[in-house]
Amino acid sequence: MRASLIIPLLLALSGCFKLDPFLYGPERTNKYLLDVRGPTPEETITEDRVEPVSIVVNDQVTLGAAYLKGSVQPPQAYVVFFHGKGGTLDTHFDRAKRWANLGYDVLAFDYRGWGTSTDVTPTEEGLLEDTRAVRAWMLQRIGAANENRLVYYGHSLGTATSTQLAEQQAPALLILESAFASIHDFETDSSGMDFPVDFISKCKWATVDRIRNVHVPVLLVHGLADDFVRPEFSKKIYANANDPKQLTLVDRAQHSDIPETMGADHYASLMHDFIGSYISP
Amino acid sequence: MRLSSVVVAAVLLVGCGHMAKLRPTPRRQVAIELEAGGPFAKIGSATIPLPLSTIGASYGIADHLDVSGHLHPTAAVFGVGGLDLGAAWQPVIQNGGVPAVTLAGRLYGFTDFKTGFMPYLEAGVTGSYKIADRFSPYLNVSALVQINAVPLFAVGAGVELELGRTALQAEFRWFSPNRPTLFNVVEWQGLGGLGAVGVLVGVRYTVGEKQ
Numbered sequence: 001m002r003a004s005l006i007i008p009l010l011l012a013l014s015g016c017f018k019l020d021p022f023l024y025g026p027e028r029t030n031k032y033l034l035d036v037r038g039p040t041p042e043e044t045i046t047e048d049r050v051e052p053v054s055i056v057v058n059d060q061v062t063l064g065a066a067y068l069k070g071s072v073q074p075p076q077a078y079v080v081f082f083h084g085k086g087g088t089l090d091t092h093f094d095r096a097k098r099w100a101n102l103g104y105d106v107l108a109f110d111y112r113g114w115g116t117s118t119d120v121t122p123t124e125e126g127l128l129e130d131t132r133a134v135r136a137w138m139l140q141r142i143g144a145a146n147e148n149r150l151v152y153y154g155h156s157l158g159t160a161t162s163t164q165l166a167e168q169q170a171p172a173l174l175i176l177e178s179a180f181a182s183i184h185d186f187e188t189d190s191s192g193m194d195f196p197v198d199f200i201s202k203c204k205w206a207t208v209d210r211i212r213n214v215h216v217p218v219l220l221v222h223g224l225a226d227d228f229v230r231p232e233f234s235k236k237i238y239a240n241a242n243d244p245k246q247l248t249l250v251d252r253a254q255h256s257d258i259p260e261t262m263g264a265d266h267y268a269s270l271m272h273d274f275i276g277s278y279i280s281p
Numbered sequence: 282m283r284l285s286s287v288v289v290a291a292v293l294l295v296g297c298g299h300m301a302k303l304r305p306t307p308r309r310q311v312a313i314e315l316e317a318g319g320p321f322a323k324i325g326s327a328t329i330p331l332p333l334s335t336i337g338a339s340y341g342i343a344d345h346l347d348v349s350g351h352l353h354p355t356a357a358v359f360g361v362g363g364l365d366l367g368a369a370w371q372p373v374i375q376n377g378g379v380p381a382v383t384l385a386g387r388l389y390g391f392t393d394f395k396t397g398f399m400p401y402l403e404a405g406v407t408g409s410y411k412i413a414d415r416f417s418p419y420l421n422v423s424a425l426v427q428i429n430a431v432p433l434f435a436v437g438a439g440v441e442l443e444l445g446r447t448a449l450q451a452e453f454r455w456f457s458p459n460r461p462t463l464f465n466v467v468e469w470q471g472l473g474g475l476g477a478v479g480v481l482v483g484v485r486y487t488v489g490e491k492q
Binding site (some may be wrong): 193200 | 393395
């Protein structure tokens with residue numbers, strides 16, 4: 001993490017720049033492991049249920065991805081998983097496997113710049129282009145008849161990218177885990193200052209505003225012990241969300257351990273109950 | 282995982298970057314002033330003071346009254362122009378056991394030259410007491426007034442060492458001591474979960490013969 005400060009400072013010596021590249025800090029890999037084994041049975045899957053795929057965004061950009069078959073076929077819902085900032089698809093693969101073991105087909109992918117995806121600089125517009133392509137790929141795979149079974153599930157930064165897509169191309173359901181309200185909220189929350197974030201970053205990632213334009217059921221889940229993205233952010237998004245909406249705050253859970261802290265059964269029940277309320281088996 | 286690099290960098294731009302003003306620059310003299318430092322934040326395993334910085338000058342327009350102007354190099358690194366204009370007045374002169382008291386005010390302006398302009402107003406009071414004609418320990422309280430957010434307060438304690446035309450200054454500062462910061466994205470090093478402590482250092486060089 002020292003590099004996160006040192007690199008901007010070194011670059012600073014060479015002239016003026018915006019902060020956007022340091023918002024993302026994408027990690028790269030030459031090849032995915034897609035390890036089917038996980039630390040728990042809920043995060044362990046058989047090889048025949050994992051299919052590495054590539055998603056073409058345009059002539060210049062291709063995304064690394066994996067399609068995971070759910071433990072129940074045909075699945076009740078099809079989940080597009082939008083992962084957080086850190087790591088690559090491999091880093092978040094346990095989370096994707098957990099969802100597949102809940103009985104849903106899952107498409108997990110790396111944004112541009114991450115993993116094996118084309119190494120171009122991420123931007124808010126660029127990531128929208130990526131997620132639109134991901135959605136199109138998913139619909140082609142599952143068939144248009146299943147569009148009403150499509151769920152966007154975002155974690156951390158993925159809550160911003162999934163809400164951005166949901167605002168333009170709605171899913172059947174939107175699930176946001178450990179969401180942040182906006183880059184501006186991050187800044188004011190930490191500094192207490194009203195400094196315009198536009199001065200230093202082109203990206204806004206204003207989920208708190210975008211959620212007003214999302215008209216599908218929304219589930220927000222947040223750990224009360226999250227000392228990185230505070231639960232107040234999810235409360236703020238929840239306040240702006242349209243009905244029907246649900247906010248679940250999890251005692252003792254931090255930023256990335258909500259399933260583990262809740263316990264596998266409780267987490268599964270939460271997701272099954274929410275999805276089952278709106279999508280029939 | 283953390284976005285702290287972004288937020289830390291955002292905070293670099295502004296935020297009580299100045300040290301306490303112990304006394305106005307003497308009449309008809311010019312002082313070149315350079316200051317650096319800021320609140321401590323944990324970046325990975327390292328805890329460092331954020332490198333806020335200012336460079337500028339002050340001019341004594343009357344006895345115990347000066348005006349000053351400073352540029353903000355750290356902000357410039359991020360493509361943001363930062364400037365402050367201010368004045369300092371010393372209504373109480375050190376006399377026997379009575380410490381000197383200086384009031385200072387500054388108007389900050391920041392712009393990205395494209396989307397807008399953001400002003401801030403800062404006011405502070407400093408009590409100092411010169412010892413052996415060289416050392417001046419001091420205490421300071423300041424407030425930064427914002428348009429769209431509540432004022433930010435800071436308290437500081439430091440010492441100035443005069444070496445002829447050059448004066449060196451070091452200050453410990455507690456930023457926003459009334460504000461809970463334990464759960465902020467940036468891992469500030471506060472006291473009791475409040476604010477952020479920091480250090481600042483400065484050097485001032487007075488041009489011309491000192492009075």
